[in-house]
Amino acid sequence: MSIEVSGGIRGLTDPVIAAQILAAIPDKPLETQRKMNYFMTPRGKRINEYEVLCCYTQPTPDWIPGGLDWGDWTQKFHGGRPSWSNESTEMRSSDWLKHRDPAFRWHALYVKDKAEEWRYTDRFLKAYSADGMVRSMDPVWRDEVLGDYLGAFGFSEYGLFNSHSSVVRDCLGDTLRMSSAMIGLDKVDNAQMIQMERTFLAKLVPGFPESTDIPKNEWTKGTIFKGSREIVQKIWQETYDWNEILFSGHMIYDPLFGQFVRREFFSRLSSYYGDTLTPFFINQMQLYFSQTKGITTDMFHTCLAADVQFGTYNKRLMHVWADKWMPGTITALKDFMAIFAKLPEIKGVTDKSAIESALNRVFDDWKHDFADPIGYKVDTATLIKTVLSGLK
Amino acid sequence: MAISAATKAATDALAVNRAPVSVGAQEVHRWMQSFTWDFEKNRTKYSTKYKMANDTKEQFKLIAKEYARMESVKDERQFGSLQDVLTRVDAANRVHPKWNESMKVISNFLEVGEYNAIAATGMLWDSATAPEQKNGYLGQVLDEIRHTNQCGYINYYFAKQGQDAAGHNDARRTRAIGPLWKGMKRVFSDGFISGDAVECSINLQLVGEACFTNPLIVAVTEWASANGDEMTPTVFLSIETDELRHMANGYQTVVSIANDEASSKYLNTDLNNAFWTQQKYFTPVLGMMFEYGSHFKVEPWVKTWNRWVYEDWGGIWIGRLGKYGVQSPASLRDAKKDAYWAHHDLFLIAYALWPTGFFRLTLPTAEEAEWYETNYPGWYDMYGKVYEEWRARGCEDPNSGFLPLQWFIENNHPIYIDRVSQVPFCPSYCKGASNLRVLEYNGKKHSFSDQWGERMWLSEPERYECQNIWEQYEGRELSEVIAEGHGVRSDGKTLISQPHTNKDGKLWTLDDIKKIGCVFADPLKAL
Ligand SMILES: [Fe+2]
Ligand SMILES: [Fe+2]
Numbered sequence: 001m002s003i004e005v006s007g008g009i010r011g012l013t014d015p016v017i018a019a020q021i022l023a024a025i026p027d028k029p030l031e032t033q034r035k036m037n038y039f040m041t042p043r044g045k046r047i048n049e050y051e052v053l054c055c056y057t058q059p060t061p062d063w064i065p066g067g068l069d070w071g072d073w074t075q076k077f078h079g080g081r082p083s084w085s086n087e088s089t090e091m092r093s094s095d096w097l098k099h100r101d102p103a104f105r106w107h108a109l110y111v112k113d114k115a116e117e118w119r120y121t122d123r124f125l126k127a128y129s130a131d132g133m134v135r136s137m138d139p140v141w142r143d144e145v146l147g148d149y150l151g152a153f154g155f156s157e158y159g160l161f162n163s164h165s166s167v168v169r170d171c172l173g174d175t176l177r178m179s180s181a182m183i184g185l186d187k188v189d190n191a192q193m194i195q196m197e198r199t200f201l202a203k204l205v206p207g208f209p210e211s212t213d214i215p216k217n218e219w220t221k222g223t224i225f226k227g228s229r230e231i232v233q234k235i236w237q238e239t240y241d242w243n244e245i246l247f248s249g250h251m252i253y254d255p256l257f258g259q260f261v262r263r264e265f266f267s268r269l270s271s272y273y274g275d276t277l278t279p280f281f282i283n284q285m286q287l288y289f290s291q292t293k294g295i296t297t298d299m300f301h302t303c304l305a306a307d308v309q310f311g312t313y314n315k316r317l318m319h320v321w322a323d324k325w326m327p328g329t330i331t332a333l334k335d336f337m338a339i340f341a342k343l344p345e346i347k348g349v350t351d352k353s354a355i356e357s358a359l360n361r362v363f364d365d366w367k368h369d370f371a372d373p374i375g376y377k378v379d380t381a382t383l384i385k386t387v388l389s390g391l392k
Numbered sequence: 393m394a395i396s397a398a399t400k401a402a403t404d405a406l407a408v409n410r411a412p413v414s415v416g417a418q419e420v421h422r423w424m425q426s427f428t429w430d431f432e433k434n435r436t437k438y439s440t441k442y443k444m445a446n447d448t449k450e451q452f453k454l455i456a457k458e459y460a461r462m463e464s465v466k467d468e469r470q471f472g473s474l475q476d477v478l479t480r481v482d483a484a485n486r487v488h489p490k491w492n493e494s495m496k497v498i499s500n501f502l503e504v505g506e507y508n509a510i511a512a513t514g515m516l517w518d519s520a521t522a523p524e525q526k527n528g529y530l531g532q533v534l535d536e537i538r539h540t541n542q543c544g545y546i547n548y549y550f551a552k553q554g555q556d557a558a559g560h561n562d563a564r565r566t567r568a569i570g571p572l573w574k575g576m577k578r579v580f581s582d583g584f585i586s587g588d589a590v591e592c593s594i595n596l597q598l599v600g601e602a603c604f605t606n607p608l609i610v611a612v613t614e615w616a617s618a619n620g621d622e623m624t625p626t627v628f629l630s631i632e633t634d635e636l637r638h639m640a641n642g643y644q645t646v647v648s649i650a651n652d653e654a655s656s657k658y659l660n661t662d663l664n665n666a667f668w669t670q671q672k673y674f675t676p677v678l679g680m681m682f683e684y685g686s687h688f689k690v691e692p693w694v695k696t697w698n699r700w701v702y703e704d705w706g707g708i709w710i711g712r713l714g715k716y717g718v719q720s721p722a723s724l725r726d727a728k729k730d731a732y733w734a735h736h737d738l739f740l741i742a743y744a745l746w747p748t749g750f751f752r753l754t755l756p757t758a759e760e761a762e763w764y765e766t767n768y769p770g771w772y773d774m775y776g777k778v779y780e781e782w783r784a785r786g787c788e789d790p791n792s793g794f795l796p797l798q799w800f801i802e803n804n805h806p807i808y809i810d811r812v813s814q815v816p817f818c819p820s821y822c823k824g825a826s827n828l829r830v831l832e833y834n835g836k837k838h839s840f841s842d843q844w845g846e847r848m849w850l851s852e853p854e855r856y857e858c859q860n861i862w863e864q865y866e867g868r869e870l871s872e873v874i875a876e877g878h879g880v881r882s883d884g885k886t887l888i889s890q891p892h893t894n895k896d897g898k899l900w901t902l903d904d905i906k907k908i909g910c911v912f913a914d915p916l917k918a919l
Pocket of ligand 1: 506509535536539631
């Protein structure tokens with residue numbers, strides 16, 4: 001027969017071709033090492049599938065620590081700036097390819113989880129509406145707090161989302177790049193879920209405005225989110241160091257401001273106002289928060305702070321960055337305190353002592369999970385006092 | 393705001409009518425465009441000479457969760473096939489050995505392109521101003537992570553289940569040894585991420601994806617299938633389902649800059665450079681992979697090329713962009729000439745340098761020689777004869793002491809490397825359009841093989857100064873270079889690369905290479 005085959009003939013199923021192929025195949029495999037990436041150091045005992053599919057996908061030259069490739073870039077920016085370079089961050093590492101998502105999620109696992117969340121969201125919304133649960137919601141809470149302020153908070157999530165674009169372009173490692181894209185996507189998902197909740201409410205409650213106009217006005221011109229808006233803009237557009245973007249967003253601003261707003265404000269208070277809808281969405285955001293925290297603490301604590309060669313330097317730099325980003329975050333929280341004056345008061349829930357307890361939870365968590373591991377000294381009591389001074 | 397006037401009415405209505413309601417992805421997406429806001433420093437971190445419009449729309453209208461749902465459905469199908477039926481029928485051991493080798497390169501090199509496309513689309517997400525456009529790029533960022541993982545999965549699968557794991561299992565380390573790697577980086581790595589953001593989009597989407605994705609991802613599945621490989625079609629066709637959105641992103645990028653009058657000054661030059669850059673590597677390399685890396689042939693590469701590159705892309709796709717001032721690249725005609733012989737020229741060099749690969753190569757058999765001569769009249773006199781001579785001198789046999797590279801040296805046919813594309817060429821023994829140009833810059837000599845690359849160099853030499861493998865390996869002995877690049881199998885001595893796929897043939901070791909005493913020399917030094 002001819003060696004040219006056409007018309008969709010398949011070597012696996014065409015008996016004549018299949019026989020020829022089988023005859024050419026060696027009697028036993030030529031190589032016994034069947035583990036892909038066998039040369040790498042796994043995070044755990046064995047190289048897992050995530051490490052096989054993600055690690056060393058980046059063509060990193062050896063002068064970027066951790067790289068296996070050699071030589072220069074074959075095309076550079078106009079003027080000769082390199083494709084990727086150590087100068088893109090003030091952080092130092094002896095291995096930029098060391099980071100792992102603690103959940104070992106490669107793309108398929110990441111989208112599988114989110115797809116399940118989407119399907120469940122769809123079923124939940126149908127059940128919620130069929131059950132008429134929106135009837136129990138306090139109208140002020142619903143129309144003013146969810147309509148305006150939850151909507152406005154969506155812009156904080158959207159701005160943080162966009163801060164990941166340059167990280168995805170500039171960062172120096174493959175697992176770093178994939179993780180950064182995933183935690184970025186989670187942030188836009190949060191912003192979209194907020195709008196989804198508002199659209200859903202508009203379908204159930206005649207007169208509830210679905211448009212983003214009012215929340216956007218609140219975000220850009222209002223006072224409650226002024227501090228938040230200013231710091232988000234700085235993280236998104238004024239910060240060029242990709243590590244600093246991740247650090248300021250995920251190690252300072254979001255675990256303090258974001259956590260307070262999502263967990264201690266919307267999630268904690270909603271049930272008091274008869275709202276069982278918002279916690280459904282916030283819980284998903286909190287899941288993303290905890291997954292993101294796993295990722296960024298791996299980047300900054302497990303890898304950079306513990307780096308044998310540069311750990312001490314890196315920790316000092318993290319202290320400098322914490323000093324730099326803390327005041328803006330405190331201002332954001334302080335500005336946000338004005339929101340409590342808009343709420344129908346509930347004793348023991350929305351009064352000063354309850355707010356203080358909530359702030360304590362957030363700051364204690366932050367100190368324990370983010371500050372202590374890098375030896376950052378922080379007087380949380382003073383910070384909380386400053387924040388509380390924003391109460392109207 | 394005021395409390396909804398209709399609250400009570402709504403409550404009353406809900407008491408009797410509680411129809412299940414949900415929210416669709418598009419109902420959320422329609423608000424996307426309003427998610428951004430103006431502020432003083434809201435601008436991209438990556439400068440571009442083009443102006444992207446603020447109101448650019450995106451046609452696929454995905455939100456994060458819907459994206460995930462769609463992709464996970466495709467994943468279930470794809471990984472289900474691989475892990476279930478294909479494994480049960482032992483499909484990896486029913487692939488022609490030559491094709492098993494080609495997939496070491498194809499899958500890994502495509503992985504590099506996919507990987508760099510993550511960073512490239514990150515940059516475009518940054519430089520787009522319209523939220524819908526940003527969202528389109530975000531989807532692509534995630535897709536490219538998917539594709540990176542999928543390409544890796546092919547090598548992973550072949551390593552775990554197939555007939556020769558070496559090279560599949562360590563391509564990410566051993567790929568850097570040989571002569572095809574640097575050119576790969578130019579087209580699939582740096583070309584996507586280093587430069588004006590829109591120029592990178594043109595490289596990635598308008599040319600890389602819209603032009604070469606079809607031959608690279610679709611045609612390859614036909615060649616794979618003909619040679620018994622059903623894993624590659626399973627994965628690559630699933631990749632391809634995402635590419636439509638990427639081409640649309642590229643299209644939208646052109647639309648987004650089209651309103652700016654100044655863009656017409658640069659667009660066609662950037663497109664011409666991007667096309668030449670991409671084709672300079674892919675035209676010969678893909679043709680070589682298909683025709684020389686398979687046993688069963690689907691059709692001559694020149695036909696595939698004419699259909700996908702010349703007619704579909706150069707004609708129809710670029711034609712659609714005509715209303716935005718986009719013209720067919722001036723270099724398309726030269727490329728068309730190259731599509732006939734360039735891959736034959738390249739294989740001659742690639743085979744001569746076989747020890748630096750991470751795969752086994754095979755000399756054309758008599759049947760194949762006939763096929764080449766039929767489809768490319770004149771093939772035998774130029775190439776067939778040489779392969780016969782090499783075979784007669786024992787190039788496949790480790791005891792022969794003969795490497796085909798010696799033939800080039802004996803016959804005074806120096807192999808140069810084009811500085812801009814990093815593609816090797818032999819100006820004194822080729823049928824393609826390569827001819828040698830040498831320029832001096834910064835006290836160093838630089839060789840070029842065509843006018844289009846030379847032009848790029850002349851206007852911006854600082855972008856293309858990368859040293860080539862001759863400069864890197866100069867003065868070093870071949871077996872030393874291979875050992876340093878980890879080009880050996882798990883027994884510590886047998887080479888991963890081999891000059892044959894004959895199942896009874898002897899395998900070359902580092903010692904066999906060492907005995908020959910081949911030392912790298914930079915031909916530019918001799919000029
Ligand atoms: Fe892709
Ligand atoms: Fe793509």
